Amino acid sequence: MKFNSELDNIRTYEAGKPIELVVREFGIEPEDIVKLASNENPYGCSPKVQEAVSAIVDKMALYPDDSMYKLKEGLSRRFGVNKHEVIIGSGSDQVIEFAFHAKADSNSKVLINSITFAMYEIYARHVGAEVIRTQSREHDLDEFYALYLEHKPSMIFLCTPNNPTGESIDAESVKSFIAKIDKETLVVVDGAYMEYTHYKDSDKALMPHELIAAYENVLYLGTFSKAYGLGGMRVGYGIASRDIITALYKLRPPFNITTLSLEAASAALEDEAFVQDSIAKNFEEMERYKEFAASAGINIIESYTNFVTLCLKNDQNSSNVALTLLRQGMIVRDLSGYGLNALRVTIGKPSENDRFFELIRPLI
């Protein structure tokens, strides 16, 4: 059977066994596996969220409230925006997908950073759009602007703080940049890890209500998957002008968030203390990664997130190091696929980080 030609450019994802199963085949017991690969919150979510979800497991037969009334109320309160300026997606990924289908097609170009969240390119391929990348490893807004003038992209993605490098752009620079972009170009500001940046350096933190008040062509993205500790529940959101949200809403499938996920995210917004506490612990532990990197003589990219990117030396190979760690039950992310001889390591609990230092020290 023939399929649409866009599919030719999409690599088929053939899911294999879960990595935990692979690791177990190396003879590692489940309790000895440490996964520092997906930037999940190692402290989980608030116990209050667990209670709220447990209380409604007898409601799983009921379709979700498709108006998402309670969660939208919570988000609009949290961010000081109108409910009509919010859309909720199955992870912020899904909002990215809506944006591509609303704004890009096979005649479009999309401008992204050289190294950034992989889903931008994947969704670009879904609609057949051409991806233009910068050269700089970290977001260089002058380079972005030059490429914008040259290519006139229909969408620009700024991932700040950036995944998988952890760097963050200065907030004022982002605003000056957006001010120079024409209003027909959608600027997506992906703040999946913004809660961490906000804690570490408020000069780099972007506030969605400020962005959308000033720029009608900005879409801000946030998620419950990182600081809020709900990676398994698939809830993200977009905040933008009502025009943009109205367009994205046209592409939203009904019931895109589960009944339990809506409850979990709503409850998570009610326990900000838990989130702030886990962020504080994250940055305490990050100091240990910095010390480790200094003692090992390797470079670490200044991180505004819950992970660190360790840039290995030339005589080290990140793929080999990651594989050796894997065989010992330590799962981290090898960044060779991004053209970096580096490892991305989620900052875990103290004991998990101890184990990481113990295992990697002989390897580098």
Place this chain on the structure above:
Amino acid sequence: MKFNSELDNIRTYEAGKPIELVVREFGIEPEDIVKLASNENPYGCSPKVQEAVSAIVDKMALYPDDSMYKLKEGLSRRFGVNKHEVIIGSGSDQVIEFAFHAKADSNSKVLINSITFAMYEIYARHVGAEVIRTQSREHDLDEFYALYLEHKPSMIFLCTPNNPTGESIDAESVKSFIAKIDKETLVVVDGAYMEYTHYKDSDKALMPHELIAAYENVLYLGTFSKAYGLGGMRVGYGIASRDIITALYKLRPPFNITTLSLEAASAALEDEAFVQDSIAKNFEEMERYKEFAASAGINIIESYTNFVTLCLKNDQNSSNVALTLLRQGMIVRDLSGYGLNALRVTIGKPSENDRFFELIRPLI
């Protein structure tokens, strides 16, 4: 800001307050609201499913197993198909969405029944495909074939049993029909309510392994939202030849099913007795609807599902009747939007059905 032209033809969905809130504004207490509108399983899901989900609420921070190893194992065992012949979606809706993006575009036509599941047309609009509808209220495969010859659609949808009418096509007729369709046309057999049909009349039940063994161009859809009592958890599936599944997989966003939903669906497959018991109760209660319709002198479409479609008389107006019921806390589906002077009523628990008969009797 300008958006892609396909969006012009999509009606914006502006979600209002949840219907339960509206009903409460009529002065109805929450415990007095009966919702027989969404074809949820009134007996919920198995207690074993609730236990399995409760046991992992401390795992909500962890991303789902994106290979969906356990659930795919369960489905392939359940249906006697290979794991490579299965794709799992956020409801079978999402598999429909993948199919449209894989197989249709603005040059395509899609053939569907005059009255059928509303999402087929909505996703067709997303890709700009033209929708061709039959005239007959119930699936008439001769008419389907004539329209197929005339229009050469790239996709054909057979919803059996059909939503929102409840009718079911004879299984052998479906197979003879598919045999006449060229292999480049994707025939989607939507069996969202097939478990009910299977119980009531095995001559009308379609088995996915038989379909895909015989026809390389068939995509069978199933869901956990109906008989399995997991409407709130958003898990559906597609079963087809490996070629089709490979194409659809290219369009699947990672982590499209939550961690708790994967667990719930896997556990639900382990308690078939619960499901069969709730289906048996459904058909016992359906008899009462038939008796009611006979006594009221109204027509009921023979149903192979967990709902009934009551066709009102000419001097009755389904919208008015539905509104009067709503004001008394009884939520059912008015089918006037489908061009039918009819109500679709989910078969509830005995007490819920009692209440429905009590409230509707004075109205018709």
